[in-house]
Amino acid sequence: xxxxxxxxxxxxxxxAKGKLExxxxxxxxxxxxxxxxxxxxxxxxxxxxxxxxxxxINKLIQALDPRGFxxxxxxxxxxxxxxxxxxxxxxxxxxxxxxxxxxxRSWYRRVLGDRFxxxxxxxxxxxxxxxIHSFERQLTDDGTVIIKLFLYISKKEQEKRFKRLSENxxxxxxxxxxxxxxNKKYGEYLxxxxxxxxxxxxxxxxxxxxxxxxKEYAAVKIMNVVIRRLKEALVEKKQREAMEERIAKEQxxxxxxxxxxxxxxxxxxxxxxxxxxxxxxEKEYKHRLDQLQKKVEILHSELYRQRIPVIxxxxxxxxxxxxxxxxxxxxxxDPRGYAVCPTSAANDIERKHHYLWRFWNxxxxxxxxxxxxRxxxxxxxxxxxxxxxxxxxWKRAYQEINEMEEHLVNSGAxxxxxxxxxxxxxxxxxxxxxxxxxxxxxxxxxxxxRNRAKWEEYEQAVDEMLVRTSTTYAPWTVVEANSKQYxxxxxxxxxxEAIEARLKEQK
Numbered sequence: 121x122x123x124x125x126x127x128x129x130x131x132x133x134x135x136a137k138g139k140l141e142x143x144x145x146x147x148x149x150x151x152x153x154x155x156x157x158x159x160x161x162x163x164x165x166x167x168x169x170x171x172x173x174x175x176x177i178n179k180l181i182q183a184l185d186p187r188g189f190x191x192x193x194x195x196x197x198x199x200x201x202x203x204x205x206x207x208x209x210x211x212x213x214x215x216x217x218x219x220x221x222x223x224x225r226s227w228y229r230r231v232l233g234d235r236f237x238x239x240x241x242x243x244x245x246x247x248x249x250x251x252i253h254s255f256e257r258q259l260t261d262d263g264t265v266i267i268k269l270f271l272y273i274s275k276k277e278q279e280k281r282f283k284r285l286s287e288n289x290x291x292x293x294x295x296x297x298x299x300x301x302x303n304k305k306y307g308e309y310l311x312x313x314x315x316x317x318x319x320x321x322x323x324x325x326x327x328x329x330x331x332x333x334x335k336e337y338a339a340v341k342i343m344n345v346v347i348r349r350l351k352e353a354l355v356e357k358k359q360r361e362a363m364e365e366r367i368a369k370e371q372x373x374x375x376x377x378x379x380x381x382x383x384x385x386x387x388x389x390x391x392x393x394x395x396x397x398x399x400x401x402e403k404e405y406k407h408r409l410d411q412l413q414k415k416v417e418i419l420h421s422e423l424y425r426q427r428i429p430v431i432x433x434x435x436x437x438x439x440x441x442x443x444x445x446x447x448x449x450x451x452x453x454d455p456r457g458y459a460v461c462p463t464s465a466a467n468d469i470e471r472k473h474h475y476l477w478r479f480w481n482x483x484x485x486x487x488x489x490x491x492x493x494r495x496x497x498x499x500x501x502x503x504x505x506x507x508x509x510x511x512x513x514w515k516r517a518y519q520e521i522n523e524m525e526e527h528l529v530n531s532g533a534x535x536x537x538x539x540x541x542x543x544x545x546x547x548x549x550x551x552x553x554x555x556x557x558x559x560x561x562x563x564x565x566x567x568x569x570r571n572r573a574k575w576e577e578y579e580q581a582v583d584e585m586l587v588r589t590s591t592t593y594a595p596w597t598v599v600e601a602n603s604k605q606y607x608x609x610x611x612x613x614x615x616x617e618a619i620e621a622r623l624k625e626q627k
Contacts, residue, residue, distance in 0.1 A: 121314050121317060121318065122272055122310055122313060122314055122317070122329070123310070125272055125329055125331060126331065127272065127273065127274055127277070127331050127333045128333070129331045129333070129334060129337050130333070130334035130336070130337050131334060131336045131337040131340060132336070133336055135336075136336035136337070136339060136340050139340050140179070140339060140340060140343060143183070143340070143343045143344065143347060144182065144183030144343070145183070146347055147180075147183040147184065147343060147346065147347055147350075148183050148184065148185070150347060150350040150351065150354075151183075151184050151185060151188055151189075151220065151350075152185075153350075153354055154218060154220075154265075154350055154353065154354065155188060155218035155219070156218070157218075157354060157357050158217035158218050158263075158472075159217065159218065159263060159264075159265060159350075159353050159354070159357055160214070160215040160216060160217050160218065160219060160220075160221075160259075160263065160264045160265070160473075161215065161219070161220040161221070161264070161265045161267070161350070161353075162214065162215065162220075162221050162222075162223070162259070162264060162265070162266045162267070163180075163220065163221070163222045163223065163267045163269070163346065164223045164226035164227075164228065164266070164267070164268045164269065165177055165222070165223060165224055165225065165226075165269050165271065166225060166226060166228050166232065166268065166269065166270050166271070167269070167270050167271030167272060167273075167330070167332065168271065168272055168273050168278055168309075168310075168313070168332075169278060169282075169299050169302055169303070170273070170278050170281040170282055170285070170295075170299070171271035171272065171273045171278070171332045172271060172273075172332050172335055172338060173224050173225070173271055174224060175335060176269075176271065176330075176332075176335070176338055176339055176342055177191060177222055177224055179339045179342075179343075180222070180339075180342060180343060180346065181222070183343070184220065188218070188219055188220060189219065189220035189221070189222060190213075190215070190219070190220070190221050190222070191222045191223075191224065192213055192221065192222070192223050192224065193224045193225070194223055194224065194225040194226055194227075194229055195225075196229075196234070196239070197209070200485070202486075203427070203429075203485035203486040203487070204483065204485055204486075204531075205483060205527060205528055205531035205533070206227075206230055206248065206251060206527070206531060207227065207251055207255055207480075207527060208480060208483055210226070210227045210255065211255075211476070211477060211480035211481070212477075212480060212481055214259060214264070214473060214474060214477060215264075216469065216472035216473050217263075217472045217473075218472075227252055227255065228252070228316060228320070230248045230252075231245060231248050231249060231252070231312070231315075231316050232309075232312055232313065232316055233298075235312060236302065236305075236308070236309055236312055237298060244530075247527075247530050249319050249320065251523075251527050251530075252320055253320070253322065254520075254523040254524075254527070256320075256322060256324065256325040257322070257324055257325075258474065258476070258520050258523070259474060260324040260325055261324075261516060261520075262474045262475075262513075263357065263360075264474070265349060265350065265353045266324075266325040267328070267345065267346055267349050268320075268325060268326070268327045268328065269327075269328050269330050269342060269345065270313070270317060270327055270328070270329050270330065271330045271332040271338065272329055272330065272331060272332055273332050273333050274333070275303060275306040275307075277333055278303050278306070279303050282295050282299060282300065282303060317329075328341075328345045330342055330345075364510055364512070367510075367511065367512075368510070371511070389583030389584070389586070389587060390582075390583050390586045390587065390598060391541060391579060391582060391583055391586075391598070392583075394541045394598055394600055395600060396541065396542065396543055396546075396600050396601075396602040397600075397602070398600045398602075398603060398606050399602075399603035399605065399606050400603065400605045400606050400609060402605070405605040405606075405608075405609060408609050408613075409448060409605075409608065409609060409612070412609065412612035412613060412616060413448070413451055413452045413612065414452065415616050416449065416452065416453065416612060416615060416616060416619075417452040417453065419616065419619045419620070419623070420453050420454060420457060420458075420489070421454075422619075422623060423457075423487055423489070423619065424457055424487040424488075425487075426487070426623070426626055427486035427487045427532075428486065428487065428532060428533075428534060428619075428622060428623075428626075429483075429484045429485060429486050429487065429488060429489075429490075429528075429531075429532060429533040429534070430484065430488075430489040430490070430533065430534045430535075430536070430619065431483065431484065431489075431490050431492070431528060431533055431534070431535045431536070432449075432489065432490070432491045432492065432536050432537075432538070432615065433492045433495045433497070433535070433536070433537040433538065434446060434491070434492060434493050434494065434495070434538050434540070435494060435495060435497050435501075435537070435538065435539050435540070436538070436539055436540030436541065436542075436599075436601065437540065437541070437542050437547055437578075438547065438551075438568045438571060438572070439542070439547050439550040439551060439554070439564075439568070440540035440541070440542045440547075440601050440607075441540055441542075441601050441604045441607050441608070442493055442494075442538075442540055443493065444604055444608060445538075445540065445599075445607055445608050445611045446460060446491055446493060448608045448611075448612065449491070449608075449611060449612060449615065450491070453489070457487070457488050457489060458484075458488060458489035458490070458491060459482070459484070459488070459489075459490055459491070460491045460493060461482045461490055461491065461492045461493065462493045462494070463479075463492060463493060463494035463495060463498065464494075466478065475496070475499055475503075475509075475517075476496055476520065476521075476524060479492070479495065479496045479524075480524075483528065483533075484533075486532065495537075496521055496524070497521070497585055497589070499513070499514055499517040499521070500514050500517050500518065500521075500581060500584070500585050500589075501578060501581050501582065501585065502571075504581055505574055505577050505578060505581055518585075518588045518589055521589055522588075522589055522591055522594075525589075525591065525593065525594040526591070526593055526594075528594075529593040529594060534618055534619060534622050535593070535594040536597065536614060536615055536618045537590075537594060537595070537596045537597065538596075538597050538598075538599050538611060538614070539582065539586060539596055539597070539598050539599065540599045540601040540607060541598055541599060541600060541601055542601045542602050543602060544572075544575055546602045547572065548572075551564055551568065551569070551572075586598070597610075597614050599611060599614075
């Protein structure tokens with residue numbers, strides 16, 4: 121593909137200057153429009169070494185309000201980043217609505233530079249391409265504009281630029297042994313670039329190849345591409361809003377008949393078959409609890425030694441006993457090696473990002489445990505039922521969540537997900553008990569009673585969630601929780617079994 125590109129394209133400096141000044145005014149206006157419309161923008165600069173990424177980024181941002189963008193240089197992973205999933209450092213840098221994030225090299229480093237240097241294992245390449253596809257699709261589905269620019273120069277031009285940089289004391293540091301090796305093996309590196317472009321030239325996030333031999337021509341082309349894409353995004357935003365408004369109106373008029381019929385198959389599902397009579401005697405409970413807590417304490421040390429991250433996700437009815445189960449689980453753990461992450465309604469900053477952003481930021485590093493007291497599954501439960509997201513948003517969330525969890529598992533994590541199940545009568549009894557005990561009254565709110573009134577709707581949503589997101593790599597465990605003692609023991613047993621199974625695989 122790249123070998124067929126005409127690299128002789130050029131433009132006179134005066135002509136380019138005139139075009140850039142005119143387009144700069146337009147780009148500045150579009151930045152303000154995108155901010156007002158709440159459109160996040162990501163611009164990824166990739167390409168051949170010495171193709172001028174830094175120069176072109178500098179020319180582009182001259183027209184932008186510096187308060188509205190961030191520039192990130194993506195080097196090799198730091199020690200901290202190596203202990204996280206591949207996409208963690210990029211999810212954490214995704215821009216909030218109305219802002220622009222510019223990447224000097226990007227998530228594509230995984231399948232380009234790091235791959236060429238042997239830092240990305242061969243078996244990880246297919247997973248990396250799949251992860252990149254999911255990452256970009258999830259963001260663009262949510263309204264992010266992703267502009268991908270590949271700056272291309274010939275082997276001869278690259279060598280000339282490397283020599284010029286190396287001969288100057290002030291710039292010699294910019295040319296490394298790895299750079300010269302890539303020039304020497306230019307054909308091999310170009311083949312990787314071709315493969316990358318072919319596999320990731322998505323309709324929702326296409327590549328633009330920039331002929332970068334002539335810097336003036338490249339600058340004009342880049343600005344032209346960015347302007348065109350932002351214009352398209354503004355039009356698409358209005359069209360999407362109009363469509364969502366029409367769909368919402370139709371659903372209101374039809375009483376959400378279609379949605380109910382589509383989820384009817386989940387009404388008599390997983391939850392209806394749960395035996396809530398299971399319990400333990402006080403003596404058996406104390407004995408098993410003590411044994412399991414000691415096991416978890418030992419296993420925690422082994423997880424740290426082998427650098428295995430663990431993600432424990434707790435969902436369940438209000439008053440189902442999530443907090444109590446978590447307290448028993450963590451009572452003997454080293455507090456330096458785990459974090460409990462309570463999830464409430466998204467705050468103002470979190471609402472300006474993709475709904476998964478706040479959870480990506482809390483994913484554990486290798487050897488640590490992250491315990492989520494309510495999770496990303498709120499998207500397909502409370503946000504769905506209460507209308508905090510559109511039908512299209514919660515429907516695509518099942519796939520987005522499955523993809524995120526698969527990426528985490530492929531990166532080495534253990535994921536254990538719990539749904540704590542109680543019946544409606546038991547919930548009412550616990551609600552009233554909380555109201556009568558002064559030190560527990562803070563646990564009960566008017567919202568808890570309001571949610572209870574929608575029990576059937578939530579039950580249907582939970583059944584669908586369990587069916588559609590219980591995967592081989594991240595299965596759900598439904599915990600019979602009418603008996604708090606039984607539930608706490610089952611949670612501990614499940615965690616122990618999952619960790620022991622992984623440690624057995626490691627041997």
